[in-house]
Amino acid sequence: MIAPPSGQPRLHRLAILISGSGTNLQAIIAARDAGVLPVEIALVASNRPTAGGLQRAAAAGIATAVVDHREFATREDFDQALIQQIDRHQPDTVVLAGFMRILTAPFVRHYAGRLLNIHPSLLPRYPGLDTHRRALEAGDSEHGCSIHFVTDELDGGPLIARARVPVSANDTALSLSERVQQAEHWLYPRVLGWRASGRLRLDREGVSLDGQIVPATGICVAAGDDDGLPELG
Numbered sequence: 082m083i084a085p086p087s088g089q090p091r092l093h094r095l096a097i098l099i100s101g102s103g104t105n106l107q108a109i110i111a112a113r114d115a116g117v118l119p120v121e122i123a124l125v126a127s128n129r130p131t132a133g134g135l136q137r138a139a140a141a142g143i144a145t146a147v148v149d150h151r152e153f154a155t156r157e158d159f160d161q162a163l164i165q166q167i168d169r170h171q172p173d174t175v176v177l178a179g180f181m182r183i184l185t186a187p188f189v190r191h192y193a194g195r196l197l198n199i200h201p202s203l204l205p206r207y208p209g210l211d212t213h214r215r216a217l218e219a220g221d222s223e224h225g226c227s228i229h230f231v232t233d234e235l236d237g238g239p240l241i242a243r244a245r246v247p248v249s250a251n252d253t254a255l256s257l258s259e260r261v262q263q264a265e266h267w268l269y270p271r272v273l274g275w276r277a278s279g280r281l282r283l284d285r286e287g288v289s290l291d292g293q294i295v296p297a298t299g300i301c302v303a304a305g306d307d308d309g310l311p312e313l314g
């Protein structure tokens with residue numbers, strides 16, 4: 082057990098996995114630094130050595146690691162190496178923030194109930210990749226992001242919360258992705274605040290917040306609308 086400095090409460094420890102630019106990571110760091118998210122970011126790990134989020138973590142004084150999936154013969158070997166890196170830092174919650182590798186069942190089991198992901202669609206619509214183009218092609222009037230506990234089923238784990246954004250007629254995949262990312266940067270720190278304060282749990286009964294079972298659709302809000310979302314922390 083990693084002990085806090087004497088007299089300090091032990092903060093909820095996060096390990097954050099990335100593959101890209103790390104804007105969600107940056108939003109989590111900003112919430113921590115603003116004092117509204119009481120967490121210790123123990124590790125930022127990436128499967129891509131060129132991930133821009135690694136520089137964001139280093140600039141914030143956060144430990145980083147690269148486990149390059151291309152160096153492993155199988156997904157299982159990669160996942161086991163990733164587990165070894167992560168477990169050195171003893172996280173309470175493992176946060177996928179733009180992590181672009183499908184994780185194997187042993188990895189998911191190892192972190193069962195404390196592995197979260199953010200996905201750029203209103204799940205269960207558009208699991209997988211290329212969600213913004215698919216929403217535009219379907220003519221959807223709204224889109225958004227979803228945060229869920231991770232299971233073997235790709236993007237099919239129990240929903241925690243979803244934030245909706247409107248789709249306008251002149252949206253492109255890029256303009257829509259930018260609006261969805263703003264919603265992500267608003268939603269993820271809130272949901273992680275519930276984890277940090279012990280309010281958000283996953284057990285046999287499902288997802289619960291403050292002891293109340295969360296609907297199967299997750300807590301649904303319009304991005305930026307604080308009326309429907311319990312406060313941070």
Ligand SMILES: Nc1nc2c(c(=O)[nH]1)N[C@@H](CN(C=O)c1ccc(C(=O)N[C@@H](CCC(=O)O)C(=O)O)cc1)CN2
Pocket residue numbers: 177180181182183184185189198199200201209210231232233234235236237238
């Ligand atoms: N077992 C699970 N693993 C992961 C989940 C999950 O729900 N269960 N969520 C994903 C995140 N994700 C969407 O939110 C996602 C990430 C990656 C892919 C994918 O097809 N990846 C390819 C490689 C793509 C690349 O390297 O650019 C692959 O792994 O072969 C789909 C969905 C994280 N993992």
Ligand SMILES: NCC(=O)N[C@@H]1O[C@H](COP(=O)([O-])[O-])[C@@H](O)[C@H]1O
Pocket residue numbers: 099100101102103104105106134178179180181199200201209210226262265
């Ligand atoms: N299926 C996984 C997926 O597409 N995740 C998406 O990658 C982006 C990462 O951005 P970031 O690196 O700037 O946080 C985010 O929009 C996240 O929803």
